[in-house]
Amino acid sequence: MSASKKILLSESEIPRNYYNIQADMPNPMLPPLHPGTKQPIGPQDLAAIFPMELIKQEVSQERWIEIPDEVREIYKMYRPTPLYRAANLEKLLDTPAKIYYKYEGVSPAGSHKPNTAIAQAYYNKMEGAKRLTTETGAGQWGSALSFACSKFGLGCEIYMVKISYDQKPYRKIMMNTWGAEVIASPSTRTNSGRKILEQDPNSPGSLGIAISEAVEKAATTEGTNYSLGSVLNHVLLHQTIIGLEAEKQLALAGDFPDIVIAPFGGGSNFAGISFAFLRHNFQEGKNVRCIAVEPASCPKLTKGEFRYDFGDTAGLTPLIPMYTLGHTFVPEPIHAGGLRYHGAGAIISQLLKDKLIEASAVPQLECFEAGVKFAKTEGIITAPEATHGIAQVIREAQKAKVEGKQKTILFNLCGHGYFDMSAYQAYFNGELVDHELTHEELYSALEALDTPKIN
Numbered sequence: 001m002s003a004s005k006k007i008l009l010s011e012s013e014i015p016r017n018y019y020n021i022q023a024d025m026p027n028p029m030l031p032p033l034h035p036g037t038k039q040p041i042g043p044q045d046l047a048a049i050f051p052m053e054l055i056k057q058e059v060s061q062e063r064w065i066e067i068p069d070e071v072r073e074i075y076k077m078y079r080p081t082p083l084y085r086a087a088n089l090e091k092l093l094d095t096p097a098k099i100y101y102k103y104e105g106v107s108p109a110g111s112h113k114p115n116t117a118i119a120q121a122y123y124n125k126m127e128g129a130k131r132l133t134t135e136t137g138a139g140q141w142g143s144a145l146s147f148a149c150s151k152f153g154l155g156c157e158i159y160m161v162k163i164s165y166d167q168k169p170y171r172k173i174m175m176n177t178w179g180a181e182v183i184a185s186p187s188t189r190t191n192s193g194r195k196i197l198e199q200d201p202n203s204p205g206s207l208g209i210a211i212s213e214a215v216e217k218a219a220t221t222e223g224t225n226y227s228l229g230s231v232l233n234h235v236l237l238h239q240t241i242i243g244l245e246a247e248k249q250l251a252l253a254g255d256f257p258d259i260v261i262a263p264f265g266g267g268s269n270f271a272g273i274s275f276a277f278l279r280h281n282f283q284e285g286k287n288v289r290c291i292a293v294e295p296a297s298c299p300k301l302t303k304g305e306f307r308y309d310f311g312d313t314a315g316l317t318p319l320i321p322m323y324t325l326g327h328t329f330v331p332e333p334i335h336a337g338g339l340r341y342h343g344a345g346a347i348i349s350q351l352l353k354d355k356l357i358e359a360s361a362v363p364q365l366e367c368f369e370a371g372v373k374f375a376k377t378e379g380i381i382t383a384p385e386a387t388h389g390i391a392q393v394i395r396e397a398q399k400a401k402v403e404g405k406q407k408t409i410l411f412n413l414c415g416h417g418y419f420d421m422s423a424y425q426a427y428f429n430g431e432l433v434d435h436e437l438t439h440e441e442l443y444s445a446l447e448a449l450d451t452p453k454i455n
């Protein structure tokens, strides 16, 4: 008899609340600081670019925060997402471990990102915003916000990292289809962009630069707010719907995870799958291991420093207490564009500092090898970001085999890779390499930081 491979929930089982981990964290986070005064920021400092409801969520200590009906209605287009048992992968690996994955690639944009984009567009609309600005790297977040803005009749202006703008024309056209305006960053529209272009007219751009442009535009334009797709507490909050659903689905299978794994860029999909289970560690003393997996070429969790740093390159955002490689760190142009960010969100950073979660860094070639194995066994061609999670799953499954231990592993399959075929092509052509970071490459941006240290 074979176990059921796909576990579905009905629409009525979409969670009614987001889970706010701040209510249960053993140690509170340090406050974000104003970039100018270096004093803790207050709600008013953020009001120029965010709606008040999101500012409240950013600091809320309420354990459960209700999901508005309008947001749940739109979630029904693709939620609850399926949970699968990766039985074919288990067989290939000949492992005693049970492997499950939650598949977020069924959303309109093809990743977990609409979970927060829809909520953010809703709160902005309710508070009278007319237009949102944002940045996008590989294009996943830009697609998600374009879709969400189209649902609420909001304008959407997207600063897309120049190199991706040139390399990923189809992501751009997707955003255009949902009605967004897409601008290659650095651009001449903002002071931040013009300054970079003066120094380097051929700048390929970076997420940090694009964030500076989008924040500046929102801060200086009436009726326009800014929206971020990862890192911030309210973004992580909205993503907890993933793990809350997975918890119900695993219960239907009579299971509970020993290990939860997700790829890590700024922390939103990792938070999404893991926080619901960390809650059992905090409340019931369970011992679920939660592992965030980053690229070896952008190793802020495993090699970065815990200190205050900016979220963007120009230094316009508040200073956040985070594991960082320095806000001017420019990662190698690896193919997992969504993981090329210099820092981690404040919640994740505090959890890692307190050793309540784990981190692992995996090189690019191991990731693609894992992604191809997964495609051949389970059928889904995943985003290059997601292959990082799969590579770690394979490591853990092999360890379980060596130790002869029955383990249940859950991972978040955060997105499909159907717009990332050029990355797979480069892999098959042998053009991808594992670049070993020199000490200089790894630490020069950190050494140049003059942001406050944390003892």
Ligand SMILES: *Cc1c(COP(=O)(O)O)cnc(C)c1O
Binding pocket: 111, 112, 113, 140, 141, 229, 230, 231, 263, 264, 265, 266, 267, 268, 269, 270, 338, 339, 383, 385, 386, 414, 415, 416
């Ligand atoms: C954006 C993105 C990531 C990285 O961001 P997180 O906030 O760390 O989740 C990873 N995978 C996919 C598919 C993404 O779109």
